[in-house]
Amino acid sequence: MKFTKLLATAAVALGMATTAFADDKTKVGFVYVGPVGDGGWTYEHNKGRLAVEAEFGDKVETTFVENVPEGADAERVMTQMALQGADLIFTTSFGYMDPTINVAKKFPNVKFEHATGYKQADNVSVYSARFYEGRAIQGHIAGKMTKSNIVGYIGSFPIPEVIRGINSAYIHAKKVNPDVEFKIVWAFTWFDPAKEADAAKVLIEQGADVILQHTDSTAPLAAAEAAGDVIGFGQASDMAEFADGPRVSSIIDDWAPYYIARTKAVMDGAWESKSTWDGIGAGMVGIGEITDKVPADVKAEALAMKAAIADGSYHPFTGPINKQDGSVWLKEGETAQDYSDDGLAGMNFFVEGIVGDIPE
Amino acid sequence: MLTLEKRPQPSKAFAYLTPIFAIVMTMIFGGLLFMALGKNPFEAIRTIFWDPLFGEFAFYYRPQLLVKGGPLILIAIGLSLGFKAGIWNIGAEGQYIIGAICGAGAGLAFYPMEAWFIFPIMVIAGALGGWAWAMIPALLKVKFQTNEILVSLMLVYVAEQLLASMSLGLLKNPDGHGFPGSRNLKDYPSAFNDEIITGTGMHWGVLAAFIAVIFAYVLLNRHMLGYSIRLTGEAPRAAKFSSVNPTRIILFCLGTSGALAGLAGMFEVAGPSGQISIDFNSGYGFTAIIVAFLGRLHPVGIFFAGLLMALTYIGGEMAQGNLGLPGAAIQLFQGMLLFFLLAVDLLTNYRIKLSRKEAV
Numbered sequence: 001m002k003f004t005k006l007l008a009t010a011a012v013a014l015g016m017a018t019t020a021f022a023d024d025k026t027k028v029g030f031v032y033v034g035p036v037g038d039g040g041w042t043y044e045h046n047k048g049r050l051a052v053e054a055e056f057g058d059k060v061e062t063t064f065v066e067n068v069p070e071g072a073d074a075e076r077v078m079t080q081m082a083l084q085g086a087d088l089i090f091t092t093s094f095g096y097m098d099p100t101i102n103v104a105k106k107f108p109n110v111k112f113e114h115a116t117g118y119k120q121a122d123n124v125s126v127y128s129a130r131f132y133e134g135r136a137i138q139g140h141i142a143g144k145m146t147k148s149n150i151v152g153y154i155g156s157f158p159i160p161e162v163i164r165g166i167n168s169a170y171i172h173a174k175k176v177n178p179d180v181e182f183k184i185v186w187a188f189t190w191f192d193p194a195k196e197a198d199a200a201k202v203l204i205e206q207g208a209d210v211i212l213q214h215t216d217s218t219a220p221l222a223a224a225e226a227a228g229d230v231i232g233f234g235q236a237s238d239m240a241e242f243a244d245g246p247r248v249s250s251i252i253d254d255w256a257p258y259y260i261a262r263t264k265a266v267m268d269g270a271w272e273s274k275s276t277w278d279g280i281g282a283g284m285v286g287i288g289e290i291t292d293k294v295p296a297d298v299k300a301e302a303l304a305m306k307a308a309i310a311d312g313s314y315h316p317f318t319g320p321i322n323k324q325d326g327s328v329w330l331k332e333g334e335t336a337q338d339y340s341d342d343g344l345a346g347m348n349f350f351v352e353g354i355v356g357d358i359p360e
Numbered sequence: 361m362l363t364l365e366k367r368p369q370p371s372k373a374f375a376y377l378t379p380i381f382a383i384v385m386t387m388i389f390g391g392l393l394f395m396a397l398g399k400n401p402f403e404a405i406r407t408i409f410w411d412p413l414f415g416e417f418a419f420y421y422r423p424q425l426l427v428k429g430g431p432l433i434l435i436a437i438g439l440s441l442g443f444k445a446g447i448w449n450i451g452a453e454g455q456y457i458i459g460a461i462c463g464a465g466a467g468l469a470f471y472p473m474e475a476w477f478i479f480p481i482m483v484i485a486g487a488l489g490g491w492a493w494a495m496i497p498a499l500l501k502v503k504f505q506t507n508e509i510l511v512s513l514m515l516v517y518v519a520e521q522l523l524a525s526m527s528l529g530l531l532k533n534p535d536g537h538g539f540p541g542s543r544n545l546k547d548y549p550s551a552f553n554d555e556i557i558t559g560t561g562m563h564w565g566v567l568a569a570f571i572a573v574i575f576a577y578v579l580l581n582r583h584m585l586g587y588s589i590r591l592t593g594e595a596p597r598a599a600k601f602s603s604v605n606p607t608r609i610i611l612f613c614l615g616t617s618g619a620l621a622g623l624a625g626m627f628e629v630a631g632p633s634g635q636i637s638i639d640f641n642s643g644y645g646f647t648a649i650i651v652a653f654l655g656r657l658h659p660v661g662i663f664f665a666g667l668l669m670a671l672t673y674i675g676g677e678m679a680q681g682n683l684g685l686p687g688a689a690i691q692l693f694q695g696m697l698l699f700f701l702l703a704v705d706l707l708t709n710y711r712i713k714l715s716r717k718e719a720v
Contacts, residue, residue: 035687065680066687069642072632076424077677083417084682095639098544118537157638158528160538188524188638346538360529 026088026267028052029081030064031074033093034191040216040236041190041253042066045092045115048255055260059267070095078103082110088266090259091115094159100124111271113262116161118345122273127258130279131161132344133309134251135168135212136316137287137302138233141249142210143173143180144298145231152203153184154196154213154220158358160347162214167351168316169212172305174353182354183208193219204230211246221246231293238288249302250288257283277338281310317344322352364710374708379654379661382701383668389700390693399683407683408675408693421674423561427632429670430566431456431624433663435648437572438617440657444580445592447613451497451512452621453645454519455490459622460629461526462489464542464636467551468531471543478550482626483564490622491615493519498614502607508614520641527638542636545629553631565627569666572620576659589613621645650698672697 030049034042049062063086065077074096081089082103090113091100097117104112104124112124120126142151151173155162166184173180183206185199196215200223203211211232213220218239224230224246234240234250258276265271278284287306290299308314319330329342329351337343350358387409391401412421435452442449449455463486470478497511524540531542545551556562580586591599592609599606624644629636651669655662676690 029681063681063684065677068677070637070639071634071642072427072628073642073673073677075632076428076674077681079420080417080678080681083420094539095541095637098546098634102546118539157524157540159540188521348538360525 024059026056026060026263027084027086028060028062028263028266029078029084029086029089030062031068031077031081031089031091031093031096032064032066033068033070033095034216035066036064038191038216039218039239042092042216044237044253045090045255048259049090051256052259052263056263056267060263068096071099075099075103078112079106082107086110088113088263088271094161111262111266120273120275125262125273125275127276127278128161129253129284130277131251131253131285132164132168133279133316134285134287135165136172136309137305138212138249138251139169139172139174140176140305141290141294141298141302142169142212143175143177144301145248145294146173146177146180146210148207148209149177149179149181150207151180151182151210151212152200152206152208153182154199154203154211154215155184155186156190156215157188158186158348158360160345163350163358164344164347165214166354167347170354171321171351172316184354184356186359187215189215191216193217196220197223200224200232201227218242234288240288243289243291247288247291248293249290252286252288254284254286279309280306281312324350324352324354326352361715363713363715364706365713366710367708370708371711375656378704378708379656379665379701381704381707382654382697385700385704386693386696389696393689393692393696394685397685397689399685404679404683404685407679408672408690411678412671412674423555423559424674425667425670426561426566427563428673429666430563430569431628431644432648432651432669433666434565434569434572434624434627435617435621435645436651436655436662436666437569437576437659438620439648440652440655440659440662441576441579441589442613442617443593443652444657445589445609445613446596447610448509449494449497449512449614449617450509450649451494451514451516451519451645452617452648453641453643454512454516455493455618455621456625456628456645457516457519457523457641458493458625459486459490460625460633460640461523461531461636462486462622463626464545464551464629465526465531467545467548467630468543470550471548474550476550479553479564479630482551482630483623486626487619487623490625491619493622494614494618495611498611498618501614502610508610512614516645523636523640524638527636527640531636533635540638544634545631546634551630553627563627563631565624565631568623568627570663573659573663580659585612621648650694654698654701669694 032042036042036046052060053062068074068077078089088111092115094116097114097119100112100114101119101121104121108123114126116128117126153166170182183203185203187195187199189195196217197219200211200220204227209230211220211224213235216236221232221242224232230246231248232246234247236253238250238252239247315335317336319334320332321330323329339345387405391405394404395401439449439452463482466485467478467482497508500506500511501508527540533541533543553563588604592604651665655665672694679685680687
């Protein structure tokens with residue numbers, strides 16, 4: 001294709017230009033789905049970007065574009081970064097998967113890193129975090145702390161990542177509190193403070209005194225604070241500003257170590273395509289400070305679980321676990337596989353005990 | 361003292377001059393805004409307006425202008441017909457979504473068969489889908505005198521839910537490992553809305569937009585129906601007396617704008633975007649309202665307004681990536697454009713008069 005050739009020529013020409021004039025600077029681009037000030041998902045990716053800058057100083061130049069819609073716009077933004085001489089581009093939303101692959105084809109010399117997807121190529125790596133490990137700890141605390149035995153859960157979209165989180169939280173809440181019940185509201189958005197607040201209010205009205213959220217804004221915590229006597233957790237980011245209020249802990253995405261390592265790999269010429277799925281052990285998933293609202297014994301149990309997950313002695317999905325329909329998913333002592341027919345990667349079923357259907 | 365005096369006739373000269381005036385004002389105040397953010401205003405304005413057209417990588421951005429502007433023009437042309445008649449279809453975003461769902465659905469129904477007639481069927485399905493969605497507010501208005509602004513706007517949210525449902529259910533890629541989103545139509549040659557001439561950005565949707573511009577021009581200037589539309593908007597009482605059938609006008613205007621928005625969605629999903637996903641829509645239907653007004657509801661004006669709007673998007677992304685301007689500043693900049701346009705619009709109908717204060 002002529003166009004591809006044209007692009008490639010330009011990229012090569014530019015590549016030579018950059019090596020000639022600024023051979024010591026590695027250019028790293030970031031494509032964000034939300035605003036950097038969302039206080040959650042994109043905020044943490046941006047923190048990772050700043051960490052790269054702090055680590056390498058003058059040796060790197062980072063750029064980012066925020067609020068990039070998934071689809072054709074994402075493709076254009078990535079192409080633009082590649083044309084401007086980026087060496088490495090992080091695309092930080094699931095919906096950027098096909099655009100990343102498309103652009104990567106046109107720029108074989110640029111390295112791409114796509115978050116939370118599954119399509120790899122010679123110059124495209126994929127990476128994600130095992131958030132469900134954090135959810136297990138959340139579930140434990142939620143099960144212990146709820147007085148109404150109703151835990152509200154704000155889901156974003158019914159995709160494997162979110163379903164894993166719900167299952168993990170439910171299993172561990174149920175383990176310590178057999179009477180616990182999960183009420184799930186699907187917000188169908190990753191970031192929409194108004195919708196998230198509405199979802200939280202609905203759940204609180206239905207008796208939930210613990211709110212778990214898989215959406216990115218702090219609105220559910222604000223709603224919990226307004227309702228009083230309701231607790232919640234920071235999502236994606238620590239959300240420590242609510243620590244005096246409803247926030248008792250949090251799941252923190254810590255992309256900094258990964259971003260630094262991958263940038264370093266590009267600098268050293270050691271970058272290669274791979275699939276990374278790290279959790280608490282590797283430091284990609286962090287558990288935010290557990291506040292004093294949580295009784296000391298519960299906190300100790302939660303931290304013990306964190307340590308066990310980190311060193312690999314405990315897997316949050318350890319059998320016996322049945323699926324919602326009662327059929328056996330994991331036998332006694334069996335742990336879930338990452339990639340198999342009923343594996344974690346493509347999880348699309350609830351475990352036994354959760355009421356309600358996954359919307360289609 | 362300055363006073364406003366109504367012109368006996370709207371000024372023709374100002375009708376043409378105000379958009380240019382608005383653009384200049386936007387550049388000035390936008391420049392001040394960028395300066396306040398610590399950026400070089402001239403560099404920022406150059407990056408937004410000049411670089412995509414004549415910069416180093418213009419060979420890539422010029423075609424992208426068509427890709428981004430095409431759907432805007434197509435939708436805005438449809439909207440302008442209604443706006444001229446005082447029929448306010450605010451829900452083009454919803455019609456765009458439904459058109460995309462119907463178009464993609466019709467194409468995927470044939471998967472993996474390859475045949476020449478698949479794409480034309482998709483085009484028809486997309487247009488029909490958008491038309492049908494717009495018929496809801498149209499029929500409700502005709503039958504029950506409901507407000508089409510509210511109904512069409514609310515139907516956007518219904519369409520978004522439907523879109524989520526389609527990406528998670530009916531249209532979900534069976535080979536997608538449980539992740540949401542349809543098959544990528546780019547990998548299905550019979551359904552792929554490819555560039556007509558490689559490297560130009562000119563796909564069938566852009567061509568359709570050009571044809572729509574010509575048709576709208578002929579309709580409004582040379583056709584009885586176009587005359588009736590204009591009359592309904594400009595002099596409703598006169599329209600009544602000259603036996604214009606308001607029901608027919610409402611059905612035609614909403615139906616046409618819906619069909620064109622549906623077409624835009626269909627061409628987008630089959631081409632630049634490639635797949636139905638939860639976040640498929642990225643605001644074309646709403647931005648097209650700005651485009652319609654920026655283009656003075658005139659087909660040729662809309663053509664240029666669409667390209668200008670596309671330019672601010674593409675240039676805005678470049679300014680973010682290259683100069684580190686925040687995304688919100690770009691949105692503010694785009695907002696200014698409409699604001700100034702409406703503000704200076706006053707001069708079309710009024711003139712400023714310098715009058716001496718009268719003695720008391």
